[in-house]
Amino acid sequence: MTTGSLGFETSVFDKEYITLAGQREGIVRGGRDLFDRLPRAFEGINQIAVIGWGPQGSAQAQNLRDSLAGRVRVVVGLREGSASFDAARAAGFSEADGTLGEMFAVVAASDMVLLLISDAAQAALYERIFAALRPGATLGLSHGFLLGHLDQRGGRFPEGIDVIAVCPKGMGASVRALYLQGVETNGAGINASFAVEQDRSGRAVERALGWSVGLGAPYTFQTTLRSEYLSDLTGERAILLGGVHGIVESLYRRFRDRGMTEVEAYRHSVDCVTGPISSIVSKEGLIGLYRRLDPAEREIFGQAYAAAYPVGLELTHEIYDEVSSGNEIRSVILAGRRLAEFPMGKIDQAAMWRAGEVARRDRDDATLPLDPFTAGVFCGVMMGQIDTFIAKGHPYSEIANESVIEATDSLNPYMHARGVAYMVDNCSTTARLGSRKWAPRFDYLLTQTAYPAVDDGAGALDTALVKRFEDHPIHEVLRICGQLRPSVDIFVQ
Amino acid sequence: MTTGSLGFETSVFDKEYITLAGQREGIVRGGRDLFDRLPRAFEGINQIAVIGWGPQGSAQAQNLRDSLAGRVRVVVGLREGSASFDAARAAGFSEADGTLGEMFAVVAASDMVLLLISDAAQAALYERIFAALRPGATLGLSHGFLLGHLDQRGGRFPEGIDVIAVCPKGMGASVRALYLQGVETNGAGINASFAVEQDRSGRAVERALGWSVGLGAPYTFQTTLRSEYLSDLTGERAILLGGVHGIVESLYRRFRDRGMTEVEAYRHSVDCVTGPISSIVSKEGLIGLYRRLDPAEREIFGQAYAAAYPVGLELTHEIYDEVSSGNEIRSVILAGRRLAEFPMGKIDQAAMWRAGEVARRDRDDATLPLDPFTAGVFCGVMMGQIDTFIAKGHPYSEIANESVIEATDSLNPYMHARGVAYMVDNCSTTARLGSRKWAPRFDYLLTQTAYPAVDDGAGALDTALVKRFEDHPIHEVLRICGQLRPSVDIFVQ
Numbered sequence: 001m002t003t004g005s006l007g008f009e010t011s012v013f014d015k016e017y018i019t020l021a022g023q024r025e026g027i028v029r030g031g032r033d034l035f036d037r038l039p040r041a042f043e044g045i046n047q048i049a050v051i052g053w054g055p056q057g058s059a060q061a062q063n064l065r066d067s068l069a070g071r072v073r074v075v076v077g078l079r080e081g082s083a084s085f086d087a088a089r090a091a092g093f094s095e096a097d098g099t100l101g102e103m104f105a106v107v108a109a110s111d112m113v114l115l116l117i118s119d120a121a122q123a124a125l126y127e128r129i130f131a132a133l134r135p136g137a138t139l140g141l142s143h144g145f146l147l148g149h150l151d152q153r154g155g156r157f158p159e160g161i162d163v164i165a166v167c168p169k170g171m172g173a174s175v176r177a178l179y180l181q182g183v184e185t186n187g188a189g190i191n192a193s194f195a196v197e198q199d200r201s202g203r204a205v206e207r208a209l210g211w212s213v214g215l216g217a218p219y220t221f222q223t224t225l226r227s228e229y230l231s232d233l234t235g236e237r238a239i240l241l242g243g244v245h246g247i248v249e250s251l252y253r254r255f256r257d258r259g260m261t262e263v264e265a266y267r268h269s270v271d272c273v274t275g276p277i278s279s280i281v282s283k284e285g286l287i288g289l290y291r292r293l294d295p296a297e298r299e300i301f302g303q304a305y306a307a308a309y310p311v312g313l314e315l316t317h318e319i320y321d322e323v324s325s326g327n328e329i330r331s332v333i334l335a336g337r338r339l340a341e342f343p344m345g346k347i348d349q350a351a352m353w354r355a356g357e358v359a360r361r362d363r364d365d366a367t368l369p370l371d372p373f374t375a376g377v378f379c380g381v382m383m384g385q386i387d388t389f390i391a392k393g394h395p396y397s398e399i400a401n402e403s404v405i406e407a408t409d410s411l412n413p414y415m416h417a418r419g420v421a422y423m424v425d426n427c428s429t430t431a432r433l434g435s436r437k438w439a440p441r442f443d444y445l446l447t448q449t450a451y452p453a454v455d456d457g458a459g460a461l462d463t464a465l466v467k468r469f470e471d472h473p474i475h476e477v478l479r480i481c482g483q484l485r486p487s488v489d490i491f492v493q
Numbered sequence: 494m495t496t497g498s499l500g501f502e503t504s505v506f507d508k509e510y511i512t513l514a515g516q517r518e519g520i521v522r523g524g525r526d527l528f529d530r531l532p533r534a535f536e537g538i539n540q541i542a543v544i545g546w547g548p549q550g551s552a553q554a555q556n557l558r559d560s561l562a563g564r565v566r567v568v569v570g571l572r573e574g575s576a577s578f579d580a581a582r583a584a585g586f587s588e589a590d591g592t593l594g595e596m597f598a599v600v601a602a603s604d605m606v607l608l609l610i611s612d613a614a615q616a617a618l619y620e621r622i623f624a625a626l627r628p629g630a631t632l633g634l635s636h637g638f639l640l641g642h643l644d645q646r647g648g649r650f651p652e653g654i655d656v657i658a659v660c661p662k663g664m665g666a667s668v669r670a671l672y673l674q675g676v677e678t679n680g681a682g683i684n685a686s687f688a689v690e691q692d693r694s695g696r697a698v699e700r701a702l703g704w705s706v707g708l709g710a711p712y713t714f715q716t717t718l719r720s721e722y723l724s725d726l727t728g729e730r731a732i733l734l735g736g737v738h739g740i741v742e743s744l745y746r747r748f749r750d751r752g753m754t755e756v757e758a759y760r761h762s763v764d765c766v767t768g769p770i771s772s773i774v775s776k777e778g779l780i781g782l783y784r785r786l787d788p789a790e791r792e793i794f795g796q797a798y799a800a801a802y803p804v805g806l807e808l809t810h811e812i813y814d815e816v817s818s819g820n821e822i823r824s825v826i827l828a829g830r831r832l833a834e835f836p837m838g839k840i841d842q843a844a845m846w847r848a849g850e851v852a853r854r855d856r857d858d859a860t861l862p863l864d865p866f867t868a869g870v871f872c873g874v875m876m877g878q879i880d881t882f883i884a885k886g887h888p889y890s891e892i893a894n895e896s897v898i899e900a901t902d903s904l905n906p907y908m909h910a911r912g913v914a915y916m917v918d919n920c921s922t923t924a925r926l927g928s929r930k931w932a933p934r935f936d937y938l939l940t941q942t943a944y945p946a947v948d949d950g951a952g953a954l955d956t957a958l959v960k961r962f963e964d965h966p967i968h969e970v971l972r973i974c975g976q977l978r979p980s981v982d983i984f985v986q
Contacts, residue, residue: 253746257844314835321827327820334814342807345938349945351750440933445838452842 006222006395008196008205012041013213018480020396021473027397028220029484030213031187032067039071041210042112044203045138049110051077051103051129052117053084054428055172056142060116060215062091063179065099067214075099077106079121107132112207114140119430120336122146130158136200138162138207144229145430147197148329163197164208167228168215169401170410171427178409179216187486189216190410191401193223218485221397231394233323235402237434238316239382240411241427245420245435246442247308247381248273251374252352254451262355267363268371270356273378274416275368282408285478286379290470297372299461304376305383305469306462307450312384315441320388328434335433344432348421356419377446379469382407386474400477499715499888501689501698505534506706511973513889514966520890521713522977523706524680525560532564534703535605537696538631542603544570544596544622545610546577547921548665549635553609553708555584556672558592560707568592570599572614600625605700607633612923613829615639623651629693631655631700637722638923640690641822656690657701660721661708662894663903664920671902672709680979682709683903684894686716711978714890724887726816728895730927731809732875733904734920738913738928739935740801740874741766744867745845747944755848760856761864763849766871767909768861775901778971779872783963790865792954797869798876798962799955800943805877808934813881821927828926837925841914849912870939872962875900879967889970897971 006026009015013028042048048068050061053076065074076093078084080102093100107113107129115122115129122129126146133139139161141147150156157163168175170190182188192215194208201207212220223231236242248270255265280289293301322328347353382403389399415423424435499519502508506521535541541561543554546569558567569586571577573595586593600606600622608615608622615622619639626632632654634640643649650656661668663683675681685708687701694700705713716724729735741763748758773782786794815821840846875896882892908916917928 310835314831317831317835318828321831322824325823325827327823330818330820331815334818335811338807338810338814342803342810345942347937347941349949350941351945436937437934440937441930443937444840444929444933448840448843449838452844456842 006224008222010205010209012037012206013209018484020400020477020480023396025221025395025397027484028209028213029187030189030217030219032182033186034213035067035069038068038210038214041206041213042072043206044201045072045111045207047073047075047110047112049075049077049106049113051107051113051115052121053078053082053088054116054118056168056175057116057172058087058091059172059176059179060114060142061088061093062176063216064211064214065092067216073099075101075106075110077101077103079103104128104132108134110134110137112138112140114142114211115146116142118428119145119332123149123333123336133158133161135160138164138201138204140211141165141225143167143232144195144225145233145329147225148229148233148326149333152326152329157198160200162199162201162204162207164204164211165195165197165225165228166192166208166212166215166220167194167232168192168217169406171414173414174410175215182216185486187218189218189485191405191481191485192217192220193228193398193401194220195223195225195228197225221395223395223398227394227398230320230324230392231389231398231402233328233430233434234316234320234388235385235406236431237319237323237328237438238385239312239403240407241424241431242435242438243312243315243381243385243442244273244378244407244412244415245424245439247377247446248420249352249439250443250446250451251377253447263359266352266356266359268369269374270420271359271363271368271416272371272374274412274420275365276370277375277378278408278412278416280370281404283482285475285482286382286404287470287475289375289379292370293372293375300372301376301379302463302466303454303461304373305380306465307453308377308380308446309384309465311442311445311450312381313387314384315438315445316385316388319438320392331437332430332433336429344436346421346425347436348419348425350421353419353421356421360419377450381442383469383472383474396477397481400474400481404474404478405481499717501715503698503702505530505699506702511977513893513970513973516889518714518888518890520977521702521706522680523682523710523712525675526679527706528560528562531561531703531707534699534706535565536699537694538565538604538700540566540568540603540605542568542570542599542606544600544606544608545614546571546575546581547609547611549661549668550609550665551580551584552665552669552672553607553635554581554586555669556709557704557707558585560709566592568594568599568603570594570596572596597621597625601627603627603630605631605633607635607704608639609635611921612638612825616642616826616829626651626654628653631657631694631697633704634658634718636660636725637688637718638726638822640718641722641726641819642826645819645822650691653693655692655694655697655700657697657704658688658690658718658721659685659701659705659708659713660687660725661685661710662899664907666907667903668708675709678979680711682711682978684898684974684978685710685713686721686891686894687713688716688718688721690718714888716888716891720887720891723813723817723885724882724891724895726821726923726927727809727813727881728878728899729924730812730816730821730931731878732805732896733900734917734924735928735931736805736808736874736878736935737766737871737900737905737908738917738932740870740939741913742845742932743936743939743944744870746940756852759845759849759852761862762867763913764852764856764861764909765864765867767905767913768858769863770868770871771901771905771909773863774897776975778968778975779875779897780963780968782868782872785863786865786868793865794869794872795956795959796947796954797866798873799958800946801870801873801939802877802958804935804938804943805874806880807877808931808938809878809881812931813885824930825923825926829922837929839914839918840929841912841918843914846912846914849914853912870943874935876962876965876967890974893967893970893974897967898974
C-alpha cells in the first residue's frame, strides 16, 4: 500500500477538501450540471472506446454516451463474434454509425480505451491490447487487477501512454440505475475512486475526473492503482460478498437450530442484513443502526459484535495478506485454467437458498425484523475490515466506500431483490471465486469460535470492544460521506 | 512432479519389485530381523542427531535408539531452554550420557542430522542449521516442506552434504505405537517413502533405507522430495484431514436436518468414518467396504459416491495447484507471522464437537453403524484424491499410502479415540492451517452441489462413475500393499 504521494490539481473541475478522521482528502463532487465541462476534460480525445459489455462495460458505455451527448464519440468494442453485439445494439450502439465494432479495431481507432473485459480476458489479451493502442493513447481501467497480474509476471504498462483508473464503488447495474435516477435527483450515482498510474500527456487527472463525473459519481476520491486492487479484492472477499455470504449462512443455521422455521430464520438472517440493516446504515451509518436499538437489544448487539469483530479482523487480515502477496491473483489465474474441466457449480440449489426463494416471494419489507444479534455480527465483521484497512494505511474515502457504502448502496440491495446465492452465482469470475473460497471460512470461524463465546458467556460482553465501536472515527467519516451524495431509493426491483 | 528418474540400488538391504497397476516399483521390506544390518547401512556415521521433540522427533528418536541398541549413538538436540528437555529425559535421553543437548551443538557434533522441528522453525532456522552442519554430513528430512520453502526463496541446500528424506506415512504417535507392536508382530509399523535429493557420499540410499528400517517401516518405497511434499501437503489438506473434517461436518448437519438426534447423527457421520469404514478399508480395501453392502445399500452408496466424487476431484485439483504454485507454502509462512496477533482458535467448542464428546463416552464400537451414504461420500472424496495424484504422475505406492493407508492406519484411528476436532486442534501448524482452510470448502461444496444432486435424483445415479469405482486399479494396489504389512490392531486407546 502506497498512498503517500497522493495529491492532484484540476483546472476543469472544482477540487474540494474534506477532512475524514483527521485526514485531509482532495475530492471532486459530481453532478449533471458539470457535464458541459466534459469536452474540456477530454481535450485531445476524439473517441472513447469501451471494451467489453459486462455489467461495468454496458453501464459505463451508456452513461458516458448519455453524459457526452455526442460531444466526444463513445464506441463499444467487442470480441469478434461476441454474443453481446445484440445487447449493445439494443442499447443504441451500432456498426452503421461507427459506435460498435470489433475490439482490436476499436482500440486502434480510439484515443482513450476503457478496458472493461473480465480479469481472465485481461490476463489473456493484455499484450495484444497494448500492441493495438495508439501512441499517446490513454488506457483506462476500472480496477487494479491488471496491475497485480503484471506485477506477478514482471510485466509493465507500455511507455508513452497514460494509464488511469476510475473505479465505481458499486456493481455495473447500480452504476447505470443510479445514473438514471440522477435525471430526477441531481448527483445520484455511485461514488468512484480515481488513480493515475502513468501521466505522459499531462492530462491524465482531467481525463480521469471527466470519466468519473461522466459516469455520474456523486464524489470522486483519489487512490493509487495498487491501493485500489488491494482494497477491492480484499473487500469483495470479505464483507462485500464472501463475508456477508458466510455470515448469513452461519446465522440461518443458528436460528434454525434454535427452533425458528425456515422462513423465520431467513427473515432474521438474510432479509435482515440485505433489507433493514443495509437501508439504515446507508442513511444513518453504523452508529445510526446502533442508536435504533433499545437497551436490551444493545446488550445482544454488543455480545454478537464483540464475538464477531475478532473473526472479521483476523480473516480480513488473512485475505489482505493473500491478496498483497500475489497468492490470490495467482489462484484466480490457476482457477481460470481449471474451469474448462471443472466448471463452477451453482450454490442456489442448497436447501437454505431454496427456502429463501420461497421466503422472498411473500416478503413485506415493512415488517422485516431488525434482529440485534444479526446486526451485531454484521457490524462486527464489517468493522474488522474497516480496522484492517486503517491498519494498512488506506485513505478513509476508500475505506468507507469499500467497506460500507458499496455494501449498503449497491450490493446488498441487489442481493435483497435476487438473493445472495444469485449474486454469488452471477458476479464476476474473480469475485465469485473469492466468495466461494472465503464465505465458508467466515461461516466456520463464526460457528466455531464466535457463537460459542456468546453462548457460554465465557467471553461475556467485551465492553471495551463495544466502547471502541461507539467511539470509532468511521461514524464521522460515514456522516461526511453521506452528505456528499443525495439520499435516493437504493432498492432494486 | 518429477519421478521420472526413480531407481536405486542397495547392497545392505534386499530390494524387491512389486507391480502396482502395471507400474514396477522397487521397494524394501522392513522387519526387526534386519536391525543387525543397520550399522552397515550407517557406515561412516558415528552419531545420529534427532533435532526436535514433536510427535515425529520423539517417535523417531526412540525407535532409532531402540533399533540401533547402542551400535550407533542417537542424540536428541533441542532449542536452548525448550520445555521438551524433561520429556526427552523421561524417555531416557540425558545430558549426562551425551544423548541430549542444545540443538546447534548437537548438529555440529553429529554425522547425520534428522531435522524434525516444525515447518515454521525450519523456515526460521535453516540457515543457521546449514551453517552448523559438518562438511560431508547427511541432512535428513521427514517431509519436503523445506525444499518448497527454498524454492520460494530461491535458496538451495549446501553443497558437499547428503540430503535425504524418510517420510513415515502416519503421525508420530502411530510411528511409535506400531513400532512397539512390532515386538510381538514382526514387521508392524508405518510405511515410509524415501528420497535422495543430494548424494555426495555415495551412501545416501543406504542411509535412508537404514533410517526407514530402523523406524520400523513395513515397507519403504522411493519418491522424490518434490513429489513427497506435493502429495503430503495436498493429502493432509484433502482426504487425510481437511477433507474428512469437512465431510463429517456436512454429514452430521445433513443427518440432524433429517431428524436424527445429536448422538445418532454423530454415530452415522464421524464415528462411522473413523470406526468401521477405516477399519474395514484398512484390512479389505475400498472394494472390500463396497462388498460388505447389500444391493439396497450399494444403491445408496453409489448415489453418494457419484455425487461426492466430482467434489473430491475438483477440490483436490485446486489444492494441488495451490501447493505446486507455492501459494500454500507462502500462506503458511504468512499465517505464521500473524499468529502472535491472531492465535488460532480451537474448534472443539462448536456444538457438534461437544455433542461428539458426549457421544464418544458411551460408544460401543461393536454396534457402530456402517452407513452406506457416509461410506459413499467418504470413498468418493478419497477417490477424487487418488485420481488427482494419478493424473499428476505420482508413484502408486505414494498414492495408496498418502490417500488411503495413512488415513485408515494412522489418522482416523486417532480421531476415533480423541475426536476429529482434537486432531485438527493438535496436529502440526502446517496441517492445522491447511485443515482450517480447506475443510469448510469440502463442506460447502458437498452441501451446495453433491447433496442436492442426490436429493433431486437430478444427477440420478451416475452408473459410469460407480462402474469406474468397481474397476479401479487402486483396489489391486491396496491388496498388494496390504500384503506388505502385517494386519495389526490399529486402534488407539
